[in-house]
Amino acid sequence: MGDLRGVVEGYVTTMRPKGEAFCESLTVLAAPVVLDDVAALISTVHKFAGSAGSAGFMRLSAVASLIEIALRAVKETEVLEDAALAQILCLKDDFAAEIAELTPSRSALLSGQAAEVYVPFSRPLRVLVAGMPEPVARILVHVIEQSLGIAWILPDVAMLAGVPPGREPDFAVVMSPVADVSFPVVVFHPCGFDDMAMDWPTN
Numbered sequence: 001m002g003d004l005r006g007v008v009e010g011y012v013t014t015m016r017p018k019g020e021a022f023c024e025s026l027t028v029l030a031a032p033v034v035l036d037d038v039a040a041l042i043s044t045v046h047k048f049a050g051s052a053g054s055a056g057f058m059r060l061s062a063v064a065s066l067i068e069i070a071l072r073a074v075k076e077t078e079v080l081e082d083a084a085l086a087q088i089l090c091l092k093d094d095f096a097a098e099i100a101e102l103t104p105s106r107s108a109l110l111s112g113q114a115a116e117v118y119v120p121f122s123r124p125l126r127v128l129v130a131g132m133p134e135p136v137a138r139i140l141v142h143v144i145e146q147s148l149g150i151a152w153i154l155p156d157v158a159m160l161a162g163v164p165p166g167r168e169p170d171f172a173v174v175m176s177p178v179a180d181v182s183f184p185v186v187v188f189h190p191c192g193f194d195d196m197a198m199d200w201p202t203n
Contacts, residue, residue: 008104011055019048019099026067026092031080038075042068048095056107060098062186066143067091087143125149128172131157140173140188160185 022044029041045068053061070088074080104110127144129137129151137153144151149170154160157174160181171184178185
């Protein structure tokens with residue numbers, strides 16, 4: 001455990017200032033986009049998406065993955081629309097909150113309390129978004145389906161318990177911990193999504 005703690009502590013010491021610098025870079029992101037700047041942001045956040053999960057910081061990994069998806073969409077279209085910028089800045093607030101609380105005691109490797117969180121693979125992932133306010137769920141589905149995979153909305157988180165064997169998703173996204181399910185669950189509550197959802201398209 002001592003060696004593992006040293007690895008986690010080293011990760012926190014190294015990555016916290018890098019995370020703070022990344023947040024500053026996102027803060028000044030604006031239209032028109034400079035594609036080289038977007039590519040650099042993608043490279044940085046991609047490293048967080050992978051390394052944070054390996055170090056046991058599962059929610060940081062999830063937030064970083066969503067930011068990466070949103071930034072890749074900007075890079076592909078070469079356009080930074082207002083809705084996309086609002087989405088990225090909302091996720092930036094959550095990323096900043098995770099960086100501010102990045103301490104060894106929060107690592108699942110040391111606490112054993114957090115479920116595994118999947119990051120993008122080569123095949124499309126199947127994701128359930130459960131128990132979220134409907135406008136927020138629509139935003140998450142939009143983000144997930146840009147490049148991560150396919151997402152479905154369940155209005156009640158209790159419905160996760162009724163997913164039949166063989167039809168399990170790769171993971172579910174919820175607002176509070178869920179027990180007694182056979183697949184990974186990501187607890188994710190973007191702090192800015194409620195305001196942003198007011199103006200999100202209904203179709």
